[in-house]
Amino acid sequence: MHATKALEEADRLMTVCNSCRYCEGLCAVFPAMEMRRAFSDGDLNYLANLCHSCGACYTDCQFSPPHEFNVNVPQTLAKVRNDTYRFYAWPRMLAPLFERNGLAISLIAALSVGVFFFGLMAINDPAVMFGVQTGPGAFYRIMSHNAMAGVFGAAFFYAIAAMIMGFRMFWRDIGETRETLTNGVSVWQAMKDTMALRYLDGGGPGCFNEDDRPSDRRRLFHHLTFYGFFLCLAATSTATLYHYLLGMQAPYPWYDLPVVLGTLGGIGLVIGPAGLMWAKFKRDPALRDENGRSMEMAFIVMLFLVSLTGLLLLVLRATPAMGTMLALHMGFVFGFFITMPYSKFVHGIYRFGALVRYAKERRSLHEPTPSKAKALAVPDAKAGA
Numbered sequence: 001m002h003a004t005k006a007l008e009e010a011d012r013l014m015t016v017c018n019s020c021r022y023c024e025g026l027c028a029v030f031p032a033m034e035m036r037r038a039f040s041d042g043d044l045n046y047l048a049n050l051c052h053s054c055g056a057c058y059t060d061c062q063f064s065p066p067h068e069f070n071v072n073v074p075q076t077l078a079k080v081r082n083d084t085y086r087f088y089a090w091p092r093m094l095a096p097l098f099e100r101n102g103l104a105i106s107l108i109a110a111l112s113v114g115v116f117f118f119g120l121m122a123i124n125d126p127a128v129m130f131g132v133q134t135g136p137g138a139f140y141r142i143m144s145h146n147a148m149a150g151v152f153g154a155a156f157f158y159a160i161a162a163m164i165m166g167f168r169m170f171w172r173d174i175g176e177t178r179e180t181l182t183n184g185v186s187v188w189q190a191m192k193d194t195m196a197l198r199y200l201d202g203g204g205p206g207c208f209n210e211d212d213r214p215s216d217r218r219r220l221f222h223h224l225t226f227y228g229f230f231l232c233l234a235a236t237s238t239a240t241l242y243h244y245l246l247g248m249q250a251p252y253p254w255y256d257l258p259v260v261l262g263t264l265g266g267i268g269l270v271i272g273p274a275g276l277m278w279a280k281f282k283r284d285p286a287l288r289d290e291n292g293r294s295m296e297m298a299f300i301v302m303l304f305l306v307s308l309t310g311l312l313l314l315v316l317r318a319t320p321a322m323g324t325m326l327a328l329h330m331g332f333v334f335g336f337f338i339t340m341p342y343s344k345f346v347h348g349i350y351r352f353g354a355l356v357r358y359a360k361e362r363r364s365l366h367e368p369t370p371s372k373a374k375a376l377a378v379p380d381a382k383a384g385a
Contacts, residue, residue, distance in 0.1 A: 031362070046174040048081040072286065085342075103294055131323075140250075174354075194348075225268065225272030225303070295344055
């Protein structure tokens with residue numbers, strides 16, 4: 001017996017697929033499946049997060065609907081995967097809030113915080129808030145650096161702590177230990193697979209989204225989003241070093257490293273999420289879990305708005321609109337941080353963990369252990385004799 005109907009259906013499908021094995025070359029899910037003859041809830045949660053939802057197995061499968069076997073691996077694993085986000089949310093009591101209407105709650109939180117910052121800064125000094133502020137420290141004339149660092153630092157570290165706790169539950173549930181995460185070879189392989197989005201290519205020709213014609217568009221939008229996020233993170237980290245180590249205060253010239261990294265990352269985080277939203281609206285309903293759309297859209301829309309307001313702030317920072325854009329941007333950043341552990345953002349963390357486990361399993365399967373090596377050496381020794 002499994003905890004949910006989605007897990008029961010996933011067990012049925014993995015049993016059917018284990019008998020067929022036609023799709024074993026498409027992605028990591030099927031080789032990982034073949035290492036098992038029975039599937040616990042933890043195994044199925046692992047396989048679901050290993051799935052990149054490329055849709056290739058649905059298109060290639062001879063038992064997909066309307067066949068009586070009704071094999072629909074992408075949709076079923078999407079349901080299991082979305083259940084894991086809710087099940088591993090920490091603290092658990094907050095998960096239902098974002099499950100029911102994630103996008104509305106995220107937007108309300110972001111706009112409420114933005115309005116609060118706007119009112120606070122406007123009341124403090126309207127002349128500064130609605131005036132033109134230029135040169136080093138211009139942002140901090142509207143809101144002090146310590147206040148910004150305190151508010152957003154608290155929200156960021158809460159999000160990190162909540163996601164660590166969620167990942168800890170996921171990692172323990174799939175039967176893994178700390179030692180696996182300290183295995184440099186497995187972690188490095190998972191990092192390479194993640195950076196290349198290796199399993200989002202449908203086994204080579206591309207991802208299947210709205211029809212049976214493969215395309216690399218969805219993979220491209222994921223790359224723009226992924227690398228755009230890390231460029232923005234690098235920009236923030238560089239600006240932090242500038243501030244604390246070099247004593248240089250923001251805003252920086254357009255040609256300086258934090259601005260260049262942030263601009264490139266912001267452009268990627270506008271185009272990428274916009275493309276992913278378009279792809280989700282066009283996606284074949286047979287491949288998606290309708291119950292997870294709110295959580296997915298909350299993450300994509302918030303990421304898009306954080307980037308858009310950040311780019312607008314860059315463009316308008318030498319105008320009277322800077323104070324208003326700063327308050328709006330800070331509201332969306334704060335809303336994004338506090339909703340990160342309860343949005344689709346966590347899928348990247350769980351998927352990376354699944355890739356680490358798969359790399360470990362694959363190595364243990366194909367690389368000879370000392371006992372295997374000794375057994376293989378015996379016939380050679382006899383032959384030499």
